[in-house]
Amino acid sequence: MKIAGIVALVAIALAPFLSTSQAVANMALLAALAVAGGQAWNIAGGFGGMMSFGHVAFFGVGAYTTAILQTRYGVNPWLTLPIAGAIAAAVGFIISWCCSRAGLQGSYFALVTLAIAEAFRILANSLDFTRGGLGISLDLNLAASNFQFSDKRVFYAVALIVALAATLVCWWITRSRFGARLIAIRENPDAARALGVDVSLTRAGALALSGAVTALTGVIYAQVFLYIDPNIAFGVWRSVDMMLVALVGGSGTIVGPIIGGLVLHLLSEGSRELIDIPGFAPALYGIVLLLIIGLLPGGFARLRHA
Amino acid sequence: MLSATGIAKSFGGVQAIKAVDIEIRSGAITALLGPNGAGKTTMFAMLAGFIRPDRGRITFERRDITGWAPERIARVGMVRTFQVTQPFSGLSVAHNIRVGAFLRENRPREAETRARAIGERLGLGKVLDRSASSLTVAGRKRLEIARAMATQPRLLLLDEVMAGLNPTEINEIVELIKQIRDSGVTILLTEHIMHAVAQLADVAHVLAGGTLISSGTPRQIAEDPKVIEAYLGHGAAQRLANA
Numbered sequence: 001m002k003i004a005g006i007v008a009l010v011a012i013a014l015a016p017f018l019s020t021s022q023a024v025a026n027m028a029l030l031a032a033l034a035v036a037g038g039q040a041w042n043i044a045g046g047f048g049g050m051m052s053f054g055h056v057a058f059f060g061v062g063a064y065t066t067a068i069l070q071t072r073y074g075v076n077p078w079l080t081l082p083i084a085g086a087i088a089a090a091v092g093f094i095i096s097w098c099c100s101r102a103g104l105q106g107s108y109f110a111l112v113t114l115a116i117a118e119a120f121r122i123l124a125n126s127l128d129f130t131r132g133g134l135g136i137s138l139d140l141n142l143a144a145s146n147f148q149f150s151d152k153r154v155f156y157a158v159a160l161i162v163a164l165a166a167t168l169v170c171w172w173i174t175r176s177r178f179g180a181r182l183i184a185i186r187e188n189p190d191a192a193r194a195l196g197v198d199v200s201l202t203r204a205g206a207l208a209l210s211g212a213v214t215a216l217t218g219v220i221y222a223q224v225f226l227y228i229d230p231n232i233a234f235g236v237w238r239s240v241d242m243m244l245v246a247l248v249g250g251s252g253t254i255v256g257p258i259i260g261g262l263v264l265h266l267l268s269e270g271s272r273e274l275i276d277i278p279g280f281a282p283a284l285y286g287i288v289l290l291l292i293i294g295l296l297p298g299g300f301a302r303l304r305h306a
Numbered sequence: 307m308l309s310a311t312g313i314a315k316s317f318g319g320v321q322a323i324k325a326v327d328i329e330i331r332s333g334a335i336t337a338l339l340g341p342n343g344a345g346k347t348t349m350f351a352m353l354a355g356f357i358r359p360d361r362g363r364i365t366f367e368r369r370d371i372t373g374w375a376p377e378r379i380a381r382v383g384m385v386r387t388f389q390v391t392q393p394f395s396g397l398s399v400a401h402n403i404r405v406g407a408f409l410r411e412n413r414p415r416e417a418e419t420r421a422r423a424i425g426e427r428l429g430l431g432k433v434l435d436r437s438a439s440s441l442t443v444a445g446r447k448r449l450e451i452a453r454a455m456a457t458q459p460r461l462l463l464l465d466e467v468m469a470g471l472n473p474t475e476i477n478e479i480v481e482l483i484k485q486i487r488d489s490g491v492t493i494l495l496t497e498h499i500m501h502a503v504a505q506l507a508d509v510a511h512v513l514a515g516g517t518l519i520s521s522g523t524p525r526q527i528a529e530d531p532k533v534i535e536a537y538l539g540h541g542a543a544q545r546l547a548n549a
Contacts, residue, residue, distance in 0.1 A: 177408045177417070184405040187394035194354065194388070196380030196409040196457055 009258060013160055017153055025152035027269060029224065032159035035261030036217045037238075038245025039166035044210035045243065046251030047173045048203060049186030050096070051106065054113030055242045057095075057120045058088040058211040060233035062218025064124060067136040067228055077147035077223060084219050085212040092211030093204045100200035105189070114236070121234030135229025138222065147223050155224050162220065163258075166213045170254045182206050186252075214242070248292050250301025259300045263292075307332040307492055308353065308384065308461055313362035315348055322348045324516040325362070330461070335483070335493045337503045337524070340513035341537050346496040347389060349513065350465050353494075354386035355379040366461070380409060386463035387450035389496075393438035400425060400434040402449055406456030421456055428452040428482060444475040448482070455486065462486065464495040468502055480505055500528070512536065 016028035037059070044050040065084035069075035075083075095116060099109050124130040142148045149155055173179030181202050184192040189199050222228050241264075249260020267288055271281040296302065308330040315323040323345045330336045340346050351357040353364060355376035364372045366384055376386075385406075394402050403421035404414075411417040425434045428448050433441060441449060447467050454462055464483070468476050480502050487493055497503050503510060504524040512520040512527055514536035520527050527533050531543035538546075 175414060177412055177414060180401070180405055180408055180414070180417075183397065184394050187396050188392050190356070191388065191392035191394065191453075192405065193356075193376040194380060194386050194392075195406045195453055196377045196385070197405065198375075198377045 005255070009255075012262070016156055022152050025156050027265075029152055029156040029159050030269075031262060031265040032156060032163050033217050033220065034241070034245055034265045035258050036159060036163035036166050037214060037242040038249065038257035038261045039163060039170060040210050040213035040217065041242040042210075042246040042251055042257045043166070043169055043173065043213065044092075044096075044203075044206040046246050046253070046256070047170065047179060047186065048182045048206040049252075050203060050207060051110040051243075052113040052207070052210075053110045053236075053239050053243070054115070054117030055210070055214055056234055056236060056238040057113070057117040058092060058214035059218040059221070059238055059242075060117075060120055060124065060228075060230075061088045061091055061211075062215030063222040063228045063233040064130060064136070064218075065215070066219045066222050067138060068130065070138060071136055076145070077219075078145075081216060081219055084215040088215030088218075089208040089212040092207035092209075096204040096207035097200055100203055114239070117234060117236060117239060121230045121236075124230040124234055130230070133230060135227060135232070138226040140226060148226075152224075155220065159217070159220055162213065162216045163261075165216075167254060167258065169209060169213065170257075174254060178202065178205065183252075244289070246299075248289070248296075248299055250299030253299070253301040256299050256301035263300065264289075308364070308366050308494070310353065310364045311362055313349070313352060313359045313364070315345075315352060315357065315359050322516055323352070323359075326513070326516075326518050328511060328518070330492065330494055331509070332492050333487075333490070334508040335487050335495065335506050337507035337510040338494060338496045338513060339498075339500075339503065339510055339527070339533075340496075344513040344536075345516045346513055347465060350386060350463055350496060354384065354463055356386075380457055380459075383458075383460040384463065385454040385457050385459040385461075387454050387465055387467060389465040389469065391443075391446040391450050393441070393446055393449055395437070395439040397438055398435050399430055399438050399441065399445075399449060402438045403430075403452045403456045406453040409457040424452050424456050428455065429478070443470045444472075444479075447471065447479065451482065451486075455491075459491060461492045461494065464493060466496055466498065468497060468499050476502055500524075504528070 016024055041055050045052055062084040065087055066077055066080035069080045069083065070077055099112055104112055125133050142150045173182060181197045184197060185199050185202055193199055245260040245264055246257045248264055249258065250256025268285050271284045275281060310326065310328045313323055313326045326349065338346050338349065348357060352359045355374050358373050363370060366382060369382065371379055394405065400421050403425050404417050407417040407421045411420060422434055425431060428451060430448055430452055433445060438449060451467060468479055471479065476499060483493060483506055507524050510524050510527045511518055512533050519532045519536055520530045534543040534546065
């Protein structure tokens with residue numbers, strides 16, 4: 001059963017390479033980014049129970065890091081991947097550490113992360129350094145060395161690797177001491193502390209990891225579309241998207257965000273393709289979402305336990 | 307091994323603990339008794355680092371641990387259990403215990419083996435792979451002890467582990483606690499059930515109204531008029547003597 005599932009997922013992941021259609025590659029790329037984002041959220045939100053409503057902050061930090069480093073300092077875009085990851089990890093660590101110190105968890109943590117992401121958006125909108133509301137355009141220069149590809153399938157491959165890396169992090173969490181502690185904190189922070197678990201440090205580590213992976217999706221996004229502005233990079237809807245992918249699929253499981261990303265992406269794209277009435281597609285998306293959450297509170301991944 | 311001197315704590319205007327001194331000898335079982343609301347649980351929480359005392363000093367094995375965080379105190383070898391059991395409900399019993407085992411063992415497989423061995427020893431062998439939320443009250447109390455023991459403490463703080471258990475279960479836990487003491491772990495426990503305390507404790511302290519009113523062997527304490535009054539009300543000792 002498990003092996004059949006893995007084979008099926010590998011087949012789905014590899015199928016887009018067979019098609020030369022750029023539309024298919026584009027769709028696969030966005031689906032892979034959705035999975036990567038959901039899986040990244042899952043690291044802290046699913047396994048750590050840290051209900052972040054502000055994960056777009058990490059996405060935006062990634063996108064802006066690569067855009068600014070390239071346009072202002074001429075840094076090679078490949079090199080910006082680890083830099084963006086490191087900066088987002090630091091941001092995640094600091095946010096989580098401060099929240100723990102201030103005793104903010106649960107819904108307070110959710111509100112704080114939402115507010116921080118908004119603060120990032122406003123900052124990006126008002127600073128000259130980020131070119132304010134104008135946003136930043138990256139020059140078109142199609143070259144592998146420049147992290148720009150005429151064939152979208154290569155972008156898809158990169159996004160797939162990030163999604164795979166995020167999944168491996170989740171797998172590691174289910175296997176390691178760090179993960180056991182993170183899950184214990186989610187289940188009962190006081191009991192975890194009594195058993196010698198450093199709650200602040202573990203949570204900060206989780207949000208750092210989660211933020212780093214999320215930032216990588218931001219870097220890829222900027223490279224694909226070559227333009228970002230504060231609303232694209234820090235729009236709150238993107239936080240909700242990441243969270244939904246994890247929740248619909250099954251947060252705190254390895255396979256959940258993969259299923260969630262595929263289902264939600266196909267659903268939103270499919271409804272847009274099939275029905276050509278303005279506003280109908282998002283309405284349908286919303287209804288199906290309500291049904292999924294109402295009927296499968298634990299997400300798709302919990303189905304096999306039922 | 308553990309000594310607390312001049313410990314005091316107020317919540318708002320209420321002085322829960324007023325200048326309490328306690329000394330716990332290595333290798334013994336010490337009991338902390340007292341009527342409801344006497345401050346036992348507050349005292350426990352302060353010793354384990356969950357509440358910071360307003361005044362006073364706590365030293366553990368000659369280390370000043372006043373104001374330390376619970377996780378740091380656990381690392382130096384003093385671990386508490388909770389009166390209201392706090393299982394990691396979504397995890398199996400074995401994985402609950404493993405969280406404790408991870409304090410001294412980084413490798414997941416070894417931690418798991420150790421956790422299972424401790425579970426077996428504490429009578430949870432049959433339920434190791436069940437969800438912790440499926441356990442009975444007695445099972446949860448055992449799980450509390452098992453998790454704490456998995457951290458390999460030198461001093462174990464047991465907060466009312468017998469509350470809510472039936473007489474058979476109480477006898478089993480009493481035996482378990484004796485085993486733990488015999489394995490070289492010092493124990494401080496709070497308890498309401500006097501006959502259990504009489505069987506277990508070498509030394510007992512009685513808290514009432516936030517102060518220590520009596521210390522001694524369980525027998526000495528049971529006969530102390532101040533203790534009888536604390537439990538039964540002012541003048542009770544006199545009336546019992548006359549009856």
